[in-house]
Amino acid sequence: MLTPALPAVFADFESVFPRTGKALELACGSGAAAVWLAMRGLDVHGVDVSDVAIEQARLIARQSGVAMRCRFDSVDLDLGLPPGDAVDLLLCHRFRDRRLDGAVIGRLAPGGLLAICALREVGSAPGRFRVRPGELRTAFAALEVVAAGASDKQEWLLARASPATAT
Known part of the structure; x- marks a missing residue:
């Protein structure tokens, strides 16, 4: 299983990231960061153009016990951001x-x-x-x-x- 984690480039700034609220991850790939954010306490919507990556993200969220905090959708960002709050x-x-x-x-x-x-x-x-x-x-x-x-x-x-x- 892929380990949920904040991208390494932001690791020194983990304390700046919120612990509650809503998050949107663009081009979320297999969901490692989105799941990490959900484990931190956020409700996360992850989007990626790859159906395979989205299925992997959903699986990692279930295995990590945060599926109820995560929503993953296949979205072509060439068409713009998905609607949302x-x-x-x-x-x-x-x-x-x-x-x-x-x-x-x-x-x-x-x-x-x-x-x-x-x-x-x-x-x-x-x-x-x-x-x-x-x-x-x-x-x-x-x-x-x-x-x-x-x-x-x-x-x-x-x-x-x-x-x-x-x-």
């Missing part, structure tokens, strides 16, 4: 589609956390799903940066939506 956490690990940036920001609840990591163009050919240096900070400039970093292979960002203001 605002989330307290939106996780996107090693997937990048610039066309979704506005929808991603719009899906965050007040104070919600975006955790995004994408492969970089540095040392590689440019590509639709790769990021240029500094691209994530620029794309999500409307959010408050919690932490950010880059290596030769990937760039990542943790950022929060503005908290709700009293009216």
